[in-house]
Structures are given as structure tokens and as C-alpha cells.
Amino acid sequence: MKETLDIQTEEIRYRSLLTKELLLFVGVSALYIISLVLGLFLSGEDYLIPMWILIALSVFYLWGTIFFWGVLYKRDKTYERFYSSALQGLRESDEVFFVSLSKPDEFTKEGLEAQLLKTSFTENGTAFERDFYVLGSFPTLEEGTKIKIESFSSVVLTYEVLHE
Amino acid sequence: MNKKTEKRFHRALRYDWPLYLVLPVVTGFVISYLFSVVHEPAAYEKLNVFVASNSLESTAFCQDLKDKFSSSGLKKASTVQSNPSDAVFLQKLSVVGYGGSDLFLLPESVLAKCQPEDAFLPLSDSFKTSHVTETDPVYYLSDGVAFALRVKKKGEASWLSEYVGFLDEDYYLALNTMSKNLGDYGIYDNPSYDLAIKAFDYLEGTVK
Numbered sequence: 109m110k111e112t113l114d115i116q117t118e119e120i121r122y123r124s125l126l127t128k129e130l131l132l133f134v135g136v137s138a139l140y141i142i143s144l145v146l147g148l149f150l151s152g153e154d155y156l157i158p159m160w161i162l163i164a165l166s167v168f169y170l171w172g173t174i175f176f177w178g179v180l181y182k183r184d185k186t187y188e189r190f191y192s193s194a195l196q197g198l199r200e201s202d203e204v205f206f207v208s209l210s211k212p213d214e215f216t217k218e219g220l221e222a223q224l225l226k227t228s229f230t231e232n233g234t235a236f237e238r239d240f241y242v243l244g245s246f247p248t249l250e251e252g253t254k255i256k257i258e259s260f261s262s263v264v265l266t267y268e269v270l271h272e
Numbered sequence: 273m274n275k276k277t278e279k280r281f282h283r284a285l286r287y288d289w290p291l292y293l294v295l296p297v298v299t300g301f302v303i304s305y306l307f308s309v310v311h312e313p314a315a316y317e318k319l320n321v322f323v324a325s326n327s328l329e330s331t332a333f334c335q336d337l338k339d340k341f342s343s344s345g346l347k348k349a350s351t352v353q354s355n356p357s358d359a360v361f362l363q364k365l366s367v368v369g370y371g372g373s374d375l376f377l378l379p380e381s382v383l384a385k386c387q388p389e390d391a392f393l394p395l396s397d398s399f400k401t402s403h404v405t406e407t408d409p410v411y412y413l414s415d416g417v418a419f420a421l422r423v424k425k426k427g428e429a430s431w432l433s434e435y436v437g438f439l440d441e442d443y444y445l446a447l448n449t450m451s452k453n454l455g456d457y458g459i460y461d462n463p464s465y466d467l468a469i470k471a472f473d474y475l476e477g478t479v480k
Contacts, residue, residue, distance in 0.1 A: 144303075148310050153347065159307045166303060167296040174291050178284045179277065221276060 109258065109266040113244025119191035125184050133176055140169045186219035194260040203270065204229045204238055206253040209246060217241040217263060225264060227255070240264045313347035315452040316465035320350045321475075322365065322373035324382050327437030328353035336435070340474055346467055356382050356439065366391075374451040374468040375475065377432075378420070379441035383412050388419035393447040395419065399457055403473055412444045420444035423476055431477055445475055 144162060151158040204227035215224040222241035229236055241263045249255070254270040273281065285292070319337060334349040341349075352373060354364045362385065369376060370391040395404070395411060395418040404421060411418035424430040424443040432438075447468055451458055455466030 148306055151307070151311070153311060155307050155311055159304060163300045163303050166299045170295045170299055171292060174288055174295070175281065175284075178288050178291075179281050182284075183277075183280060 109256070109268045111244070111266050112242055112246055112264050115191050115194050115265060119188065119195055122184055122188035122191060126181070126188055129176070129181055129184065133173075133181075136169070136172070140165065183219065190220055190261075190263070194263070194265060197260050199258050199260050199265060201256065201258050202227075202229065202238065203254065203256050205251075206249040206255055207237070207251055209242070209248050215241065220263070222263065227257070316462065316467065317345055318348040318350070319346055319375070319453065319467050319471055320352065320373045321375045321377060321471070322352045322354075322369035323377045323436055324354055324356045324361070324365070324379055325377070325436045325438055326355060329435040333435040337471060337474075341467060341470060344467060344470055362386065370448065370450070374448055374453050375471055376420070376446040376448065377423070377436065377443060377475070378446065379439050379443055380412070381439075381441055383420060383444055383446075388412065388414045388446070389417070391448055391450070392419040393449040393451075393454060393457060395421065396457070403469060404476070405473075406476070410442075412446075420446035421476060432475065445472060447472060 143165065147158045147162045207226040207228055209226075210224040212223055215222055220241070220243060222243050223246065225240040225242050225246060227238045227240060229238055239262065240257060240259055243263055246264065246267065247269075249269065256268040256270055257264055258266040319341070321333075321337075328351060330351045330353065333351060337349040338346060352364070352368050354361050356379060358364070361382075365382070365386065376392070393399075400409070400418070406421075410422040412420035412422070421444060422442055423445045424432065424438060426440060426442050430436075430438070430443075447454060447457075449459060451468045452460050452462060453465050453468035453471075454460070455469050456463045457469065
């Protein structure tokens with residue numbers, strides 16, 4: 109069985125990334141608050157220029173904050189949660205036939221940037237489609253190639269090519 | 273920002289755009305308010321004059337006061353102008369004027385309608401001796417007590433006409449007994465804060 113990506117390493121990487129990001133946010137916030145307080149209390153009676161500088165600074169800080177929580181941190185938290193769950197959760201094992209693989213990052217699976225892997229399987233003589241999502245690397249196989257897939261929440265964790 | 277993050281940002285922006293707009297505007301107002309609160313001059317550094325008149329050149333009048341008294345510590349001069357013919361004039365006088373003005377410039381008809389002892393500083397003999405320099409001063413009396421000094425006689429010109437659209441009446445100058453700028457004369461023990469007294473001397477017209 110080949111791994112699409114090393115979940116354990118990824119989980120550790122994202123956990124440490126989240127800690128770094130939080131520390132950076134706290135640091136930047138502390139600097140912002142210090143500059144706000146200093147600007148407020150050290151500016152003289154003619155405070156128009158410091159006030160506009162602080163307003164501009166605040167606008168950038170707020171935009172950065174919204175971007176941080178709404179995009180960066182949210183993305184990394186989603187990955188970290190997924191990898192953490194994948195390490196502890198129950199995995200599914202399926203034997204399916206390869207149909208197609210989308211271009212990289214064309215689809216998202218609940219915030220995870222993934223490739224869509226279309227497969228099919230036959231049960232009682234009837235063919236069914238089954239979609240998986242690939243986070244790491246996955247080879248483009250010939251249509252009809254039989255593969256064994258181990259997945260968590262429809263995300264491929266490991267695979268094995270059974271018949272070309 | 274790499275392409276993937278940019279894509280995520282554009283996707284998030286579709287939902288979060290009100291935050292990107294509203295929060296900076298609100299913060300702008302909050303910071304502006306904080307600055308105005310932190311830098312608000314103390315009560316003894318500002319002066320407010322309540323003027324009952326048809327009109328008032330407030331900016332020029334305040335600038336005149338600032339030019340005159342900035343060396344004495346005046347940082348902010350302001351005015352409240354109200355026309356005595358307005359329906360809410362007396363309410364404005366009692367709420368805004370009595371509550372926040374240091375000096376009052378009022379026509380006789382207004383003084384007749386209000387009770388001076390409620391808000392105006394009684395002009396004591398020592399005050400008259402020290403601060404009234406007119407040879408023949410006219411006071412507005414209530415129960416024999418002087419509460420205001422006439423600064424403009426009906427039909428006569430005054431240097432204040434440059435700023436104030438006077439009604440055709442006698443005009444009196446009074447001090448708010450609650451003012452923190454009355455030096456030794458007020459209810460507060462702050463003899464060095466006497467901007468209202470200095471302004472009284474100035475508006476009286478005898479000190480140029």
C-alpha cells in the first residue's frame with residue numbers, strides 16, 4: 109500500500125504551524141495595542157496626524173485580522189483537524205476501478221483542497237460510482253484499473269494498484 | 273500570497289466583505305472618539321459662552337477669545353447660541369446653558385423670565401470693585417442682588433456687535449455659579465482657574 113501523504117507528519121506540521129500563527133497574531137496584536145496606547149497618550153494637542161496614522165494602522169490591522177481568522181488560520185485549522193481525526197478515526201477499505209482524476213486542487217472537500225478521484229465498483233451485477241478525494245499525490249491510471257483504497261471520510265489515505 | 277491562498281481569500285471575501293468595510297469605519301470613529309476624549313481640555317482650560325441672540329459669528333468669536341486667552345491657558349472656546357423667540361429657548365438655557373456654560377450674554381427680557389439666583393453668580397461688592405470698571409455700571413437686580421452687568425444699551429453699538437446679532441434690547445453679562453473658572457468667586461476651591469472672570473472683564477468691554 110502506498111501512502112498519498114504522511115498523515116502523522118502533516119498533523120504535526122499543521123499543529124506547529126497553528127502555534128506559530130497564533131504567536132505571530134498575538135505579537136502583532138500586542139504591537140498594535142501598544143502603538144495605539146502610545147499614540148493616544150503621547151500625542152500632543154495637535155493630534156490630527158497621529159490620529160490618522162493610527163486609523164490607517166487600525167484599518168490594516170483589522171483587514172489582516174479578518175484575513176488571518178477567515179482564511180489562513182481557518183485553512184490550517186481545517187487541515188489540522190482533518191489529520192488529527194484521520195489518525196484516530198476508523199478507516200474504510202474499498203476495492204474499486206479507476207475512472208478519472210481531476211486536475212490538482214480543482215475541488216474542495218469541506219475546506220481541504222483536493223483532487224476528485226472518480227471510481228466505480230460492481231455489486232450484484234450493477235455498476236456504481238464512488239467518489240474519493242486525494243490530498244497528496246496519486247498517479248493517473250488507465251480507466252478500469254483495479255485499485256484498493258483505504259480512506260477516511262472519503263479522503264484517500266493509502267492505495268494499491270491491484271490489476272493494470 | 274500564493275495562488276491557492278489567493279483563491280481562498282477571494283472565496284472568503286464573498287462572505288466577509290461587509291466585515292472588511294464596516295469594521296474599519298467603526299474603528300475609525302472609535303479611535304477618533306478616543307482621541308477627542310483623551311485630549312479633551314480640562315474644565316479649567318475651556319470656556320463656553322451662552323448667547324441669546326438672532327445670530328452669532330461663533331468661529332470668529334471663539335477665535336477672538338482664544339487669541340486673547342490662550343496665554344492664560346485657554347485651550348477650547350465654544351459658544352451656544354439660541355434665539356429667545358424659539359419655543360425651546362428656556363429649556364435650552366436651563367439644560368445646555370446652566371449645565372455647561374461659563375458666561376451668559378442675555379437680553380433683559382430673558383433675564384426677566386428666569387430666576388437668576390438659580391444659576392447666576394451674585395456679583396458681590398468685592399467682585400464689583402475688582403472687575404467692574406465702568407464708571408456708571410447698570411446691574412440686573414433680583415431681590416436687590418446684582419446677578420448681571422449691562423454690557424450693551426438698547427439702540428447703542430457695542431464692539432461685540434461684530435460677532436453677535438443683538439436683539440434691540442439691553443444686554444447683560446452674567447457668570448454661571450457652577451463654572452469651574454470663577455477663581456475665588458465660585459463654589460469650587462480653585463483660585464487659579466479664573467478664565468471666566470478674565471473673559472467677563474474682556475466682554476465687559478473695559479479690558480482690551
